Amino acid sequence: MQAPFTTITGFHAVLQALPGFDAAAADAARARNAQLTKPPGALGRLEDLAIWYAGWRGDPRPRINRPQVLVFAGNHGVTAQGVSAFPAEVTAQMVANFKAGGAAINQLAQAFGATMAVVALDLDTPTRDFTAGAAMTEDDLVAALAAGWEAVDPQADLLVTGEMGIGNTTVAAALACALFGGGAGDWTGRGTGVSDEGLALKTRVVAAGLALHGDLTGDPLEALRCLGGRELAAMAGAIARARVLRVPVILDGFICTAAAAVLECAEEGALGHCVAGHVSAEGAHGALLARLGKKPLLDLGLRLGEGSGAALAIAVMQGAVACHSGMVTFEEAGVSGG
Ligand SMILES: Cc1cc2ncn([C@H]3O[C@H](COP(=O)(O)O)[C@@H](O)[C@H]3O)c2cc1C
Numbered sequence: 001m002q003a004p005f006t007t008i009t010g011f012h013a014v015l016q017a018l019p020g021f022d023a024a025a026a027d028a029a030r031a032r033n034a035q036l037t038k039p040p041g042a043l044g045r046l047e048d049l050a051i052w053y054a055g056w057r058g059d060p061r062p063r064i065n066r067p068q069v070l071v072f073a074g075n076h077g078v079t080a081q082g083v084s085a086f087p088a089e090v091t092a093q094m095v096a097n098f099k100a101g102g103a104a105i106n107q108l109a110q111a112f113g114a115t116m117a118v119v120a121l122d123l124d125t126p127t128r129d130f131t132a133g134a135a136m137t138e139d140d141l142v143a144a145l146a147a148g149w150e151a152v153d154p155q156a157d158l159l160v161t162g163e164m165g166i167g168n169t170t171v172a173a174a175l176a177c178a179l180f181g182g183g184a185g186d187w188t189g190r191g192t193g194v195s196d197e198g199l200a201l202k203t204r205v206v207a208a209g210l211a212l213h214g215d216l217t218g219d220p221l222e223a224l225r226c227l228g229g230r231e232l233a234a235m236a237g238a239i240a241r242a243r244v245l246r247v248p249v250i251l252d253g254f255i256c257t258a259a260a261a262v263l264e265c266a267e268e269g270a271l272g273h274c275v276a277g278h279v280s281a282e283g284a285h286g287a288l289l290a291r292l293g294k295k296p297l298l299d300l301g302l303r304l305g306e307g308s309g310a311a312l313a314i315a316v317m318q319g320a321v322a323c324h325s326g327m328v329t330f331e332e333a334g335v336s337g338g
């Protein structure tokens with residue numbers, strides 16, 4: 001479906017009209033949960049997840065049959081500052097690897113029965129170095145939001161958004177700092193593994209970007225335009241579309257969460273349909289999730305991106321929903337209640 005917006009103002013209007021949680025479906029799911037053959041609460045957080053999923057799907061006894069993984073790729077002018085341990089050409093090389101099935105995310109998507117699509121966004125035209133000017137024009141931003149919007153399968157019942165873009169932990173740090181304040185050092189981490197010296201340089205680059213663009217706290221989409229990147233904007237567009245389709249989303253690592261945070265800052269509650277798949281080893285991811293009030297499902301020390309941590313959490317969601325919808329009640333099984 002073609003995106004229903006052609007301007008940033010139009011995208012804002014979409015966010016203001018997002019559908020809400022189906023409390024009646026969630027109440028029915030909660031009632032069902034109370035009758036299943038287990039001690040009350042024995043499935044721990046899986047019970048809450050199943051009820052949450054039922055509420056967003058509008059179905060008290062839902063199934064997960066069609067998870068989708070989307071990997072968006074973009075290039076960043078700020079890599080010219082030497083902020084990554086890897087060269088910018090790795091972005092396009094990894095896109096080829098995704099298409100050939102050789103990356104970590106290919107294996108994880110396959111392991112959990114998810115379809116996977118890779119969307120490369122103008123890799124030959126990196127965004128502008130944000131220490132020299134705005135990373136994107138309004139047209140660039142809208143095109144990337146729309147690419148994300150249009151990539152979501154309307155038949156999907158669970159969505160993972162992942163990314164590939166050398167330099168994008170720098171971009172995500174700048175964006176998080178613009179959205180939530182604090183100093184550049186609070187949000188900047190090692191990404192692909194920069195040295196102490198590299199980390200100091202990266203922090204200075206983030207600080208320079210913030211100084212150039214001024215206070216953007218009141219205008220999250222402008223922060224995304226000035227400091228973000230195409231793959232981050234595409235993830236935001238996909239997450240918004242998923243909400244319109246009532247498809248719950250599993251957030252991935254620091255970069256995905258920074259992109260998603262734009263939506264929450266632009267419209268409170270816009271991430272209600274999102275769960276944090278994991279907390280990554282990128283230093284500030286935990287703090288970013290805390291700002292969003294999201295408790296991660298997994299903590300495995302991953303620092304990869306690509307949607308990998310979120311893809312692992314597909315299994316947790318599948319487990320939660322399979323138990324909720326597949327188990328029988330005490331009455332059906334003839335099991336005595338407590
Ligand atoms: C081979 C390779 C595969 C990756 N897959 C994800 N990333 C991750 O690393 C990048 C961010 O780190 P930085 O900001 O330090 O460049 C992103 O592309 C992210 O997806 C990769 C990085 C590399 C090198």
Ligand SMILES: O=C(O)c1cccnc1
Pocket residue numbers: 169190191192252253254255256280281282285302303304305306
């Ligand atoms: O948390 C992430 O998403 C991440 C961390 C390091 C490198 N790439 C991605």
